[in-house]
Amino acid sequence: MRLAHRAGARPRPGTPKNEPRPLIAGRRLGQIEEYFIEGLAPGDSFLFAGEVLRLVAVEGKDALVVRAQGEQNPSVPSYAGGKFPLSTFLAERVRELLHDPKKQKALPAQVRDWIKLQKRRSIVPKPDEMLIESFPRAQKHYLVCYPFEGRLAHQTLGMLLSRRLERAGMNPLGFLASEYAVAVWGLEPMGGLDFSALFDEDMLGDDLESWLAESTLMKATFAKCAIIAGMIERNRPGAERKTGRQVSFSTDLIYDVLKQYEPDHILMQAAFADAGEGYLDLRRLGALLARIKGRIVHRDLDHVSPFAAPVMLEVGRVPIEGAAEEAILEDAARLIDEAMR
Amino acid sequence: MALLSRPAPSAPRTARPARAAPPVAIAGDGVAVKLGDALVTALPEGALWIGSAKTLIVSDLHLEKGSSFALRGQMLPPYDTFAALKKLEALMARLEPDIVVSLGDSFHDGGGVARMRGEDRALLKAMIGRCDWIWVEGNHDGRAPEILGGVVRDTLHIGALVLRHEPKAGAAPGEIAGHLHPCAKVSGRGRSVRRRCFATDGARLVMPAFGAFTGGLNVCDEAFAPLFPEGVLALVLGKARVLPAPWERLLSD
Incomplete structure (x- = not known):
């Protein structure tokens, strides 16, 4: 992955x-x-x-x-944004840096301006606080939080949050985890939720396994295992599409059938083992939830904040196949209903 | 809830004249469609119900597709037959049809009947024994299914409706056919949802594939254009209901 x-x-x-x-x-x-x-x-x-x-x-x-000694002007490598793993120590220093203007003198002017703009549009949280922002954008409602715990813990958090939001009827559509933030988006505005309840430590007991088993992340992992095992072929681009007899099959269908009739199939075991390593960091997430308890600050905004902007542009969105999909179908159906009156 | 603005389509599609939607009405968790004078109901499991004739129609079961691929060295979990049969059995228990029609491609290939597991065969025979069972022949399975019971036909007439496996070229009012495995990709809120669907224009109807491992062809694909020259309405299978999808919201793959 x-x-x-x-x-x-x-x-x-x-x-x-x-x-x-x-x-x-x-x-x-x-x-x-x-x-x-x-x-x-x-x-x-x-x-x-x-x-x-x-x-x-x-x-x-x-x-x-x-x-090479004594080289003038060596290039400085950059890393595609958000993929530089944050240790807890580094994360803490970044939070301190963001909050204290005196520590920002060495930063480029644009970054200082960006932080100033964030202070104006929203807030810059204190180093021990966690900021949550909610705002609408492009016909969806976003919830962005900034835990600074690394992509893996955030991926886990994103999964658990989306489960809770689904249960609360918020119709989540997808989530995205970066090294410093988690964004969830859905059909309903989420600014009015009880965030201390949403981020409560009991989340970790929340049936994570069964939610993971239904998720698209799991299906993608299974697809990779199936390809490696030779069970299916990787799709070749440009392969001729047949119109009459549909001979291809999708791993999602195979996954659903196996989950129902043979959940301990060896490929399922392999997929879950991969997922356990690749998607979940429960220990770090547990530490995060304990750290932020009672220290959540929330801002309800009318559009995207400076801190949230880079998260919007990240790759790696995880779609959620939940009630929101049905809501999209129902919304489309309503158009017909109205057209026919 | 206010109407959302129309999103830009993700892929170009053939331009078609806008058309008033064919007469459909929500009927419980299904959608009732008028094909000519006959009333049929599209069910969320992907089957069609003709209440006046107590007839249940399913299409493209593709039983033993898993084992068919296994013969060629492509191993798939061999539960597709069982899954499809259980789904059909539940439908039959709920609706208690007098007639069940399997609208072609019932078995993925001619050897499928012989490859069935004992339990699946017994289950299918029991289901066939409960009512009049008709296999409308497709291009895959020939006359083999008759061993299990029921009758094989090329076409079946129910009142003004004509049931055949492959849609006829040209106009065919009252036709119910399968073969094409229609799917619809519905857009909304910056996201699209792809599901199996019934495709109809009020004159004829193409059924979704019922089988477990069957893929699907987008209704925007050119294969559907000659059948529905004035546009098509997709009746999309949601998790619990059938939902009509307007043409403006359909995307190609």
């Missing part, structure tokens, strides 16, 4: 010596975004892990480098 999102994050070994001998495999220095390396020519230098390195060659998934 992560590789599909972060296309390009692959291991890159490097050589520690100064000799330009790229064929000698050396110590692996770390990982870097593929698109960044592709923008460099052999001989260009860049900063990495506290060192200045010069690119020698790219071989397959490996970028071979040597240490």
Whole structure:
């Protein structure tokens, strides 16, 4: 799942010596975004892990480098936004940084302005608070919260939140988790909800397994397992579509049938094992829920806030197949009803 | 709730003249459609009910599709037959039809009948024994199903209605057919929902596929255009109800 999102994050070994001998495999220095390396020519230098390195060659998934001393103007690698994993320590320092203007002097002017704008449009929460914003946008209603606990914990939180919102009749349509925020959107305005109840620690006992089993994330994981196992073929683009006899089959159908009649099928076990590693971080989520108890601040806005704007642009939206889908069908049906009067 | 504005379509579709919707009415959790003078009811399970003749119609069961693929080395969980039969059995218990029509492609291939598991075969035979059962022949299954009971026919007439597996080219008022596995992609609120549907224009109707592993063809696809020259109404299978979907909200795949 992560590789599909972060296309390009692959291991890159490097050589520690100064000799330009790229064929000698050396110590692996770390990982870097593929698109960044592709923008460099052999001989260009860049900063990495506290060192200045010069690119020698790219071989397959490996970028071979040597240490370069005294280079002027090395490039600075950037990471596709929101994918730089946050440790709890780093997260805390970021929260402090956001709240205290005195600590922001080293930031670029645009970032300082962005934070100032957030203060004006909404608020910048204190380091121990968690901010929740609600606003309408594009015929949907959004709820965005900023826990700063990392994508995995946020993915778990997103799943649990959407379950609770579904139960509360809020018709959630989807959610998205980034490294510092979780956004949920649906058909109903969510500003009036009781947030301390919504984020209560009892959420962790909330039947997470059965909700996960119904979710589209689970079906996507199962699809990958089915492809690896050779049960189905990956769809080839441009394959001719048959109009008469429909011979293709979708893994969603297979998943539903297996869930009902053979839930301990080995591919189901594999899919759940993958999901357990890839989507859930209950420990960190538990720590978050304890930390923010009684410290939630909420702002109901009439449009998107500066802090929420980057989250809107993230990839990786998880659709929710719940009552909201039926509501969309019913809404369309109403058009016919009115047309016929 | 106010009408939402029309979203931009995600893919180009053939331009068709706008047309008044064919006469449909909500009937419980189904939708009643007038085909000519006859009244039929589309049910959320994907079956059609003709109340006046106490006839239940299902189409494209594709039983033993899983085992058919298994013969070719493509392993699929072999529960599709059981799932389809249980769904049909529940419908029969609820409606108590005098006649059940399986509208073609009942078995995925000619060897399907022989490959059935014992329990599934017994279940199907019991269902066939409860009423008049008609297999309307499709291009897959030939006469094989007769071993289980019931009668095989090319076409079936019920009053002014004509039931056949594959829709006839050209106009065919009163026709109920299958074969095409219609699906509709309905847009709304910046999101689309793709479901199986009945496709009708008030003159003829194409049924959704009933079987468990069957795929679907979008009603916006060119295969449907010659059948519904003046536009098509999609009756979409929601979780608990059938919902009509207006042409303006339909997207191609």
